[in-house]
Amino acid sequence: MKSKSVFTTACLLVAAHVFSKGAVAQDTIKVGVLHSLSGTMAISETTLKDTILMMIDAQNKKGGLLGKKLEPVVVDPASNWPLFAEKAAQLLEKDKVAVVFGCWTSVSRKSVLPVFEKDNGLLFYPVQYEGEESSKNVIYTGAAPNQQAIPAVDYLMKEVGVKRWVLEGTDYVYPRTTNKILEAYLKLKGVKPEDISINYTPFGNSDWQTRVAAIKKFGSAGKKTAVVSTINGDANVPFYKELGNQKISAEDIPVVAFSVGEEELSGVDTKPLVGELAAWNYFESISTPANKAFISQWHAFIKNPKRTTNDPMEAHYIGFNLWVKAVQKAKTTDVTKVIAALPGLETPNLTGGVAKVLPNHHITKPVYIGEVKADGQFNVVWKSAGEVPGDAWSDYLPGSKDIEADWVTLNCGNYNKVTKKCSGQNYK
Amino acid sequence: MKRLLRGAQWLLPLLALWAVLPATAQSPNDATFLSTLGELREASYSDKENIVERLSQSGHPSGRAVLTALLEDRLYFRNSDQKVFIVKTAGEDPLSLIDPLTLKSAGSTAADQLTQIGTNNGLRRVLRMALAHFGLASPDASVRLDAVREMMQSLDEPTVALLRHQMAVEKDSSVKKEIATGLALAALDGTDTKARLQAIATLKDSVSQDVRNRLALLLDKSPDGGFVETNEQVRRAAATAVASIDRSRAFYSGIETLFFGLSLGSVLVLIAMGLAITFGVMGVINMAHGELMMLGAYTTYLVQVAMPGHIGISILAAIPAAFIIAGLTGVLMERTIIRFLYGRPLETLLATFGVSLILQQSVRSIFSALNRSVVTPDWMSGSLRLNDALAITYNRLYIVIFTLIVFAVVMLVLRRTRIGLDIRAVSQNRAMAKAMGIRTEWVDAMTFGLGSGIAGVAGVALSQLTNVGPNLGQAYIIDSFLVVVFGGVGNLWGSLIGGMSMGIFNKLLEPYAGAVLAKIFVLVALILFIQIRPRGLFPPAGRASEDK
Secondary structure, eight states, X not given: OHHHHHHHHHHHHHHXXXXXXXXXXXXXXXXXXXXXXXXXXXXXXXXXXXXXXXXXXXXXXXXXXXXXXXXXXXXXXXXXXXXXXXXXXXXXXXXXXXXEEEOOSHHHHHHHHHHHHHTTOOEXXXXXXXXXXXXXXXXXXXXXXXXXXXXXXXXXXXXXXXXXXXXXXXXXXXXXXXXXXXXXXXXXXXXXXXXXXXXXXXXXXXXXXXXXXXXXXXXXXXSOEEEEEEOOGGGXXXXXXXXXXXXXXXXXXXXXXXXXXXXXXXXXXXXXXXTOEEXXXXXXXXXXXXXXXHHHHHHHHHTOTTOOOXXXXXXXXXXXXXXXXXXXXXXXXOHHHHHHHOTTOEEEOTTSSEEEBOTTSBBEEOOEEEEEOTXXXXXXXXXXXXXXXOOSSOSSSTTTTTEEEETTTTOEEEEETTTTEEOOSOOO | OHHHHHHHHHHHHHXXXXXXXXXXXXXXXXHHHHHHHHHTTTOOHXXXXXXXXXXXXXXXXXXXXXXXXXXXXXXXXXXXXXXXXXXXXXXXXXXXXXXXXXXXXXXXEOGGGEEXXXXXXXXXXXXXXXXXXXXXXXXXXXXXXXXXXXXXXXXXXXXXXHHHHHHHHOOOHHHXXXXXXXXXXXXXXXXXXXHHHHHHHHHTTOOOHHHHHHHHHTTXXXXXXXXXXXOHHHHHHHHHHHHHHHHHHHHHHHHHHHXXXXXXXXXXXXXXXXXXXXXXXXXXXXXTHHHHHHXXXXXXXXXXHHSTTOHHXXXXXXXXXXXXXXXXXXXXXXXXXXXXXXXXXXXXXXXXXXXXXXXXXXXXXXXXXXXXXXXXXXXXXXXEXXXXXXXXEHHHHHHHHHHHHHHHHHHHHHHHSHHHHHHHHHHHXXXXXXXXXXXXXXXHHHHXXXXXXXXXXXXXXXXXXXXXXXXXXXXXXXXXXXXXXXXXXXXXXXXXXXXXXXXXXXXXXXXXXXXXXHHHHHHHHHHHXXXXXTTOSSOOOSHHHHTO
C-alpha cells in the first residue's frame, strides 16, 4: 500500500514534469516582487523585496493561502524606469503572477501603470507619493500628501509657531507636486508669498553651501522659520552635514523631511541631525506588541539584529495582509474579484491602529512626527488623532479639488464632481 | 496656579516622610527639588518647560548637572520605584547611575529597567537658555561668550540685569563687546531718547543679522501708514545704522560666495587631478576613475572601523591607505587590461566602463547596497567664525588646503623625481624614451598607478562631503572629465585653474539661477569655450601635441 502510493506520487511528479510546467504552477500562487536590486534605488528597494519574501515565508509556514503555497517571483528592474515596464509585463504575461508588490519612485510607478491596466494586474505600491492618481489596478499603501505633508506643516504651524517656510526639494515630480500642494495650502492659511521660498536642487546634490547659507539668511528675518524638505534619499546626508557645519540647529530652524527614515539614517553619522523632524506613518521606535513582534521577525529573517525597519516596510506588511484577506474573502486569486473584495477590508497596522482600504484605493493611516535621536531612531513628538483617510486628489490644488476617485460606486479614478464626468484613467 | 497647589498638596506628606527618615538627611530645598524633578516623568513637553524653569530658579547646587543631563538625554527614571537618576554615559548597558541630589554614584541598572525622560526641540531651547545663565559664571571665556549669545535671543528683565552685572566684572574684551551689544539692544526698548541714540551708535558697527532686524523694526510702518517709531531722530539714526550694516554684510556675503566657489573648485580639482595624469598624460580614457575614488572612500570607512577609538587620526591614516589600495587597483587594471588596448581609445573606454561596473557590483556584494557611515572627526566639523556675518566651515577649509597640498606634491613628483622625469619623457616621446633605456611599460604602469592613487586620495576627501556608497564614483566622473578637457589635456596647471574657475563661476551663478540652472549654464559655457579653443585653457605645446 505504501509502496503503491510512493509509486503514484512518482508517476504524478514525472507526468507533471514531462507534460507541462503549468501543472506544477497550479499548486502554488505566484507573487511578483518588482523592486530594484541594483542601481541607485537598490539601497531602498532591496529591503522591501526582503520584507515581501519574509511575509511570504511566514504565510507559507501558516499553511499558505487557499490550500496552496505562495511562490515568490523576484525580478530586478535595476533602477531603470523603462525596464520596470518590461519586467512588469514579464511578471503579468509570462509568469502570470496573482499580485505584484513593487516600485519605489513615482516615475517607476507611472512607467508600469499602463502595463497593469492593459493586463489587468494588481500592484501594491508601498511608498509615500505625491497623489493626483488613482488606478483601478493599484492599491496605494503609502501615504498620500494629506497623510504626511499637510499634517507635518500643520504641526509646525500650530505647535512650533512657524511663520516662514522654505520648501526645499530635489528636482523631480514628487517634490514639485508636493510643494505645489503645500504652497497652495500655506497661502490658504494666510502665509504671505514673501514668506515662502521654494528651491530645487539636482539629484544627488552634494554641495549645499550656497543653499544652506541662503536658508540661514531667509531664516534670520526675525520670524520662526522651518524647512520642509522633499530632498531625495542620498542628497540628505551632505545637506544635514552642511546645516550642522554652518551651525543651524533644529532648535533654530527645524527641518521636517518626508524621505528620511530609519534606513536612510543607518548609513549616516547622526550626531549633527539630532532634533531634525520627519513625518511618517510608522516609526520603528513606536512600542506596540505588534511592532515588537514584527521587528524580531525581521531580525530573525534577515539574520542581522542591527537592521532597522521603516515606513515603506510597514506599508508592505499592511499591503500583503490586505491582499491575503481579500483573496480569502473572494476565495480566488482572480484579479478582478480580488480588487472588488479589497475596498472596506481592514487589517491592523503595526502601531496599534487599523488600516482600511478606501474606495479610492488608498488606505487609512495614522500620522506621526518624530525627532531624530542620537542613536538614529525617532522620538515621536506628535501623532494624529486616529487614522487619516488617504485622499487621492488634493483639495488644495485648483485643478484637482473637484476630482474624486471611487472604485466602488462611481467605478472611476478621476470623477469630476462639477461636470459629473469621468475622464478616463489619466488626469491631465 | 492650580497645578502648584496640587503639587503642594502631595508635597506635605512627602516632606513628612522624609522627616522620619534620618538616614537621608535632606533639607526642605532638596525635597522641593526632588519632587519638581519627579514631575518630569509624566509631564507633556510644554509642562516640562515650566518644570525646567522652576528647576533652574530653585538655586539648588545640582540644578545645573540635572539640566545638562536632561539636555544630553542622560536623565532617566527607574521603572520599579520611579526614582529619577542621571546616567553617566548614555548608550551603555547596564547604565551607571548618579544620584541627582548628591551627584554621587548610585550603582548601575540594566538599560531596560530605566525610562528616558525625553526632550524635543522647544524644550532643548529652553534648557540651553537656562544653562546659559550658569555658563555666565564659567571661567572659560568662550563658554561665557556662547552664554551671552544664547541669552541675547530673549532679553527679558532678569536676563538684562544679569548681563549688566556681568558687564561690571567681565574682563574678556570679546565677551564684553557681546554684552554691550546685548545691553544696547535692550536699551532700544527704553524711553530715554539719548540712551536709545547711544545704543544705536553702539549697534552701528555690528554685522549681526539679529541686530539689523531689530533696528529695521524701528523703521516699520504700522497698518494705518504712520511710523511705529514716533521719534524721528531715533528713526533717522536707525536708518543710517541699517544701511551701514547692510553694506558690510553684502561685502562679507561676497567673500563667502567666493569661498564657496573656491571650495567647490578645489573638490573639482581634486577629483580631476588623477584623471589629468591618466587621461592627460597617458591619453587613457578611464571610465573607472570614479570607482577608484569610491575605493578610496571605502578605504576611509575600513580604516575608521579598524581604529574605532581614534576617529580624529583615522582620516589622516586613511590617506596613504587609500593611495596604496586605489594605486594597486590601478596598476592591476593597467597590467591586465589597458596595456593591451593602447592606441584604441574606444575599446579602452568600453573596457574601463566594464571595470567600473565590476568594481561597483563587487563593492555592493561585499558591503551591501546601503551607504556606509563615515564619521566626521570633531576637528573637521563646525565652522571658523570670523565675525557675525562670516563663518567658514572647517571641512571645506581643510579640503581647500588639502587640494593645494596634493597638487604641490604631485607637481613635485613630476618635476623633481626620477619617476616624474620618466613619466614626462614617455608622454612626450615614447620611442625616444625607449631608445634612451627607459622601461616604458613599467613607467606606464607606474603612471596609471599614480593617477589612480590620487583618485583614491580624492575619495578620502569625498567621504567627508558626500555619501560613501557604490554609486559615489558615478556622481563625479563627468565633472572630472569636464575639468580636464576645460583645463587643457595634459596640463596639471590647467586642471587647477580650470577647476577653480568652474567652481567660482558655478557659485556666482547659483544664488540667481538656482543649483540646477547654474550647472546647465556652466555646461553650456564650457561647450562654447571648447568650440573656440578645442584644446582647452592651456593647450599642450610642442611636438608632443601634434602626434596625439
